[in-house]
Amino acid sequence: MDLTERQRDAMSELINIAFSRTGAALSELTGQRVMLSAPEVSVYPTKELPGALGKFIPGEIASIHQVFGGPVAGDALLLLNHDGAVRLTDLLTDGHAPSNRLDESAREVLTEVGNILLNACLGMFGNLLEVHVSFSVPRLHLETLDELLGSLATGAGEPRYALVVYTAFQIRDSAVRGFLVLVLSVTSLDRLIQEVGAWEERQGHS
Numbered sequence: 001m002d003l004t005e006r007q008r009d010a011m012s013e014l015i016n017i018a019f020s021r022t023g024a025a026l027s028e029l030t031g032q033r034v035m036l037s038a039p040e041v042s043v044y045p046t047k048e049l050p051g052a053l054g055k056f057i058p059g060e061i062a063s064i065h066q067v068f069g070g071p072v073a074g075d076a077l078l079l080l081n082h083d084g085a086v087r088l089t090d091l092l093t094d095g096h097a098p099s100n101r102l103d104e105s106a107r108e109v110l111t112e113v114g115n116i117l118l119n120a121c122l123g124m125f126g127n128l129l130e131v132h133v134s135f136s137v138p139r140l141h142l143e144t145l146d147e148l149l150g151s152l153a154t155g156a157g158e159p160r161y162a163l164v165v166y167t168a169f170q171i172r173d174s175a176v177r178g179f180l181v182l183v184l185s186v187t188s189l190d191r192l193i194q195e196v197g198a199w200e201e202r203q204g205h206s
Contacts, residue, residue, distance in 0.1 A: 018124040064114025074184040129195040
């Protein structure tokens with residue numbers, strides 16, 4: 001399943017709106033100016049994710065994982081490579097002695113960043129698309145990409161697709177690259193694309 005150029009543009013515009021709110025919320029939380037770069041959106045079958053993401057995030061990754069439900073349901077994840085996760089927490093906490101590991105306080109900061117980003121995106125999808133979205137408490141995992149994707153596998157259920165959003169956190173002249181990944185069933189992805197199309201039409205008439 002592929003997005004048309006128009007669908008990709010509309011999805012990018014929606015996520016951009018969420019990212020601007022997220023940047024403002026993170027700036028308020030940390031006292032640092034935080035901006036997120038314009039998102040690049042792609043769709044992959046979940047089995048193609050290792051090839052799509054592996055070259056960007058080899059080795060251990062930090063993932064903040066949140067399950068969401070409603071007319072559009074699935075798994076939402078913020079993915080960062082290990083070094084990026086450490087650097088992001090150092091930048092956000094104004095760390096004067098950058099470490100190379102994620103201690104307990106760094107994990108708390110990272111989980112909160114993921115919580116703000118995922119809630120902003122999912123909440124914005126709900127508000128702008130006029131659908132109800134509920135979500136679970138986010139969880140931080142440190143594992144390889146293969147381990148993460150293995151935990152998302154659904155066996156013989158409906159095929160699943162991943163909406164992959166590539167972005168970068170811009171903080172104090174530094175950028176940390178990351179991915180927002182929404183893993184959806186075919187039914188949920190179809191519904192999301194329909195709702196984005198309806199939202200785009202409403203924008204045209206407003």
